[in-house]
Amino acid sequence: MQKLSLFIVCGLLMPKLLFAGEFYTDFERNFRYVVPYKHNTTKEAVERSDGVLTVTIEPGMFGASSDRSNGKERAELGISLSDRDVWVRQEFRVRAQSGFPTNSRVMISQIKFSDAPKGFGSPPIAVYMSQGGAVKCNDYSSGHPSQDHHRLRGVRLDDGNWHSVVMELVISDTAGLCRVVVDGRTMIEMKGIDTHQNGKDLVGRIGPYRDQLSVTQVVQFDDWKVQSYPKLAR
Ligand SMILES: [Ca+2]
Numbered sequence: 001m002q003k004l005s006l007f008i009v010c011g012l013l014m015p016k017l018l019f020a021g022e023f024y025t026d027f028e029r030n031f032r033y034v035v036p037y038k039h040n041t042t043k044e045a046v047e048r049s050d051g052v053l054t055v056t057i058e059p060g061m062f063g064a065s066s067d068r069s070n071g072k073e074r075a076e077l078g079i080s081l082s083d084r085d086v087w088v089r090q091e092f093r094v095r096a097q098s099g100f101p102t103n104s105r106v107m108i109s110q111i112k113f114s115d116a117p118k119g120f121g122s123p124p125i126a127v128y129m130s131q132g133g134a135v136k137c138n139d140y141s142s143g144h145p146s147q148d149h150h151r152l153r154g155v156r157l158d159d160g161n162w163h164s165v166v167m168e169l170v171i172s173d174t175a176g177l178c179r180v181v182v183d184g185r186t187m188i189e190m191k192g193i194d195t196h197q198n199g200k201d202l203v204g205r206i207g208p209y210r211d212q213l214s215v216t217q218v219v220q221f222d223d224w225k226v227q228s229y230p231k232l233a234r
Helices: 002-013 041-045
Strands: 021-025 046-049 052-057 072-074 077-081 087-098 106-113 125-128 134-139 146-151 163-170 176-182 185-193 202-211 217-229
Touching: 041 046, 041 052, 052 202, 077 217, 087 106, 087 202, 106 163, 125 163, 125 176, 134 176, 134 185, 146 185, 202 217
Parallel strands: none
Antiparallel strands: 021 217, 046 052, 052 217, 072 202, 077 202, 087 163, 087 217, 106 125, 106 202, 125 134, 134 146, 163 176, 176 185
């Protein structure tokens, strides 16, 4: 509570310096999101009913201009975050409905800067439903993305049950943090790293992004929450 009070006071004193934001939907009603690429495959892929978001990704859903030539397909939803924010948290519940298991790469969530410099396209944090579930953190300190990417242990994200995912990121050139917690267990954690992708707009994203496949995959989401706060407030 003390930290919260401090934050509110700081927010009043320095509203331009200290931006804080929070987005939440339980998918019971319509909500606003951004499509963080050119062609709106998302509109075609998403359906909201019974308080759950269902995303159906089909062959040929090329979202970004380069997807067709790069052999990628996607149907993502994004929440824009202030680039002044240094601490970002994205959480949701997710379950596989069909098209799994697969070893072909299927990302289901990432936090990413748009327009990152060439060679910096790999996001600082990502979660996959392929390989039974996997996580990734990137450290850019060497001048290129250096990743720790590994499969989840002790849980399968693609087993058809609901799973909770919490992604935390501190954006920093030297003191960054990347952490993913699944069903209450920390699956990856990197501290003191360079998480700054040096792009333009920071966006929290859910929805499949995959290497091109000939099968349809269905993934459901619920309780999507995105928060961003200045590090000082924590
Ligand atoms: Ca719900």
